[in-house]
Amino acid sequence: MFDKILIANRGEIACRVIKTARRMGIATVAVHSEADRHALHVRMADEAVHIGPPPANQSYIAIERVMEAIRQTGAQAVHPGYGFLSENPKFAQALEAEGVAFIGPPVGAIEAMGDKITSKKIAQEAGVSTVPGYMGLIEDADEAVKISGEIGYPVMIKASAGGGGKGMRIAWNDEEAREGFQSSKNEASASFGDDRIFIEKFVTQPRHIEIQVLADGDGNCIYLGERECSIQRRNQKVIEEAPSPFLDEATRKKMGEQAVALAQAVGYASAGTVEFIVDGERNFYFLEMNTRLQVEHPVTELITGIDLVEQMIRVAHGEPLSIRQEDVTLTGWAIESRLYAEDPYRGFLPSIGRLTRYRPPAEEAGPTRAVRNDTGVFEGGEISMFYDPMIAKLCTWAPTRSEAIEEMRRALDGFEVEGIGHNLPFLSAVMDHPRFVSGKMTTGFIAEEYPEGFEGVTLPDEAIRRIAAAAAAMNRVAEIRRTRVSGRLGNHERRVGADWVVSLQGQSQAVTVDADRSGATVRFADGAETRVESDWTPGRSLARLTVGGQPLVLKVEKISGGFRLRSRGADLKVHVRTPRQAELAALMPEKVPPDTSKMLLCPMPGLVVKIDVEEGQEVQEGQALCTVEAMKMENILRAERRAVVSRVNAGAGDSLAVDDVIMEFE
Known part of the structure; x- marks a missing residue:
């Protein structure tokens, strides 16, 4: 086995590879740009080499700089992660010339499948169903408009060397085709150093389902089930799950066998993914093959128990697969939520800055539930404008889909991120969305369900009442603490009144709080009572409570006269006032925001x-x-x-x- 491998990547995927290498007893080398000098992957690796300035084209995708790091450290193999150089045949060739193993497929397979145009032609020759489109290279915007009209709108404009949603646009008319061609070309050049563009028919009402394949150098190839990746925004996956709630066993087998046939047709070895569009009748069409590890590979690992990074390393070392197709079993259900540094209240636009708080839920693995968080950041670290905005991949596993969703809800509620805009509220909202819960989603889910963008969640009355009860009980604890801190003597609890008015989400509710040593009973004006129990203390940013016998997790921030509470995608300003304070607050004018309309x-x-x-x-x-x-x-x-x-x-x-x-x- 290799003694030392270099990871030619950054962020969470570099950390992910390091974890498996460490378990296998393999030393690791991290490379980093100036912006990543203090990054988590640099801290985790056994060695680290600085390879250039922040822009990726001067560091992470500068082949000679990476090669120099390999020579400097004596690494015997390189894992490219995904993105950057992972599907660059010139990099694989440079490694081969240096006598260094590439933990990925052969150069010929990268060239054949990594190029989206060539891969479609090979897929057609292999008998794989493909989406109609123009397979040739497109020279300029005028030709793009002409071809788009011939295929018929809507069309997908894609970078031939693309991936991760980069260099991809949907065009519904000539103007969008012209603009989309130029933007895709620019993004492709900046991200991959390759600005070739092609166009294909955009299938409406599609589901994006992909097959994970694993092959060795002896021609053995298996498939490890599928992943449903239909929840996408700007053609970039946001939530994935395995297996798909839509496929039946017959379709799964057919898709898997076609994926294997395609991989074998190009002499594929290593882990790879064959992506398909599937329509409402379970007809499927080949999209592309990613000749690398996918971002969403953890959900496959969770339902199969197979470490894909370990398998890639073993295949690169020349070992045959130890797993046969009949050995592959899909157990339970896994869901992955991608945490992005993007502000959902600003149209999911990128957000950068320092992570003043970063506290993911605890990872665990058991017979009935699992939580996994693949990440590349830490509290106090910086989110840079130079790289992909993904912060972490939060995964949950459970025996059934509904249980896996519930595990994800709890994990998201307990995930604390402060200092930047992030999409945690949106992820929580999706987990509660009836269309997602039913499994009836397409790649148009976000555009269709949030056409005006994400504006937060309006909680139902039952949830509002539970949070109001929690806030009243928490306020009582805070008031007791305040009287203690003030230095007053005597029975401090008698100084804290029992009657309060809780205002949130446009509602005001009068409550009476009857406290005891184990919690509080909150009585509403209509006579209903709710029991609240918790060990929360003022100053803690996360409150885990039991309200009405059911668990409730709240992110807590103190504001004047109450709390900012966040739960299940809702961001609430909750004011807890005495009845007299509530009367006076109702008379206060609202602050009008400045006019920026011009x-x-x-x-x-x-x-x-x-x-x-x-x-x-x-x-x-x-x-x-x-x-x-x-x-x-x-x-x-x-x-x-x-x-x-x-x-x-x-x-x-x-x-x-x-x-x-x-x-x-x-």
Whole structure:
């Protein structure tokens, strides 16, 4: 077995590979840019080598810099993770020339399957059903528009070397095809160093289901079931699960056998994924093959018990597969939620900054439940604008899908992240969404269910009452603490009144709190009573309570006159006042936010790629105003209505913070 491997990646996937290597007794080498000098993967590895400035094209995808790190450390093999150099045949060739093992497929398989155009042609020749499209390279936007019209809108514009949603656009008309072609080309060049673009038919009402394959150098190949990846935003997966709630055993077998046949047709070895679009009748169409480890591989590991990274290392070392197809069993259900540094209340735009609090739920593995968190960050660390916004992959496992969902709900409720915008509230909202719970989702789920964006969760009355009871009981504990801190003598509990008014989500509820040593009974004005028990103490940011006999987890932050409480995707300002305070509060005027309707504000930290308008120019509704790049994605900002540009405050190349004024209008 190898003595030392280098991980040519960063973040959570680098940490993930290090964990398996450590268990196998293999030393590890991390590489890092200047921005990642203090990153978690650098801390975890046995050795670390600095390879360049923050931009990926000057560090993580600079082949010669990575090769120098290999020579410097004497690493015998390289695991590329995903993204960056993982599907770059030139990198695999450079390793081969150096006599270093590539923990991935042969160069020929990378070239054949890593190129989306070539892979479709090979799939067709292998008898795999494929989506209609144009397999040739597209030279310019005019040709893209012409081809799109011939295929028929809507179409998918994709980077040939793409992955992870980068360099991908859906176009519904000629204008979107023209813009999408250029944006996809720019993103592809920046992310992969390859700006080739192709176009295929976009299948409406699709489900995205992929098959995990595993092959060795002796021609043995098996499939490890499927993953449902239909919950996507901007063509990037957000929530995955295994198995799919939609497939039957016959379809699973058919898809798996086709995936294996395709892998064998190109002499594949290592772990890989064959992606399919599946329609409502369970007809499936080949999309692409990812010749690398997938982001969502943990859910497959949880239902099969197979460590895919270990298998990749063993195959790269020349070992045959020790697992046969008949050995593969799918046990229970696993769900993965991707935690992104994106603000769901700002259209999921990237967020950067310091993680002032980062406390994931405890990992555990048992016969009836499991929690796993693959991460590459730590409390106090920085989220950079230079890389992918994913912070962690939270996974849960249970014997059934409904139980796995419930485990995920609890895990998300207990996941504390502060200092940046993040999508935890949205993930919680999806777990409670009836369409997700029923398993009846498509890749259009987010666009269809949140057409105006995510604006938080409005909790039902029953949940509001439970949180009101919890807040009243917590407020009593806080008031007792306050009287103690004040230094007053005597029976402090008698100084804390029993009658309170709890206001949240537009409702005010009068309650009476009857406390004892084990908790409190909260009585509402209609006579209903709710028992609240908890060991929460003021200052703790997480409260685990039992309310009405049912568990409730709240993220807690003190505000004037109450708490900021977050639970199940809802972000609530909860005020707990005496009856007299409540009367006076009702008379207070509401603060009106400043008028920014005549300004274009930067919605995320990023770099201005170009300004499309000039001062004095009249713009129309929907017209492109400027393009801002953040975390490797280009974002076109458009006019919301007709106006005249009075002032432009930024130019191409400028770095902007959130809410910086890009331009003003008359």
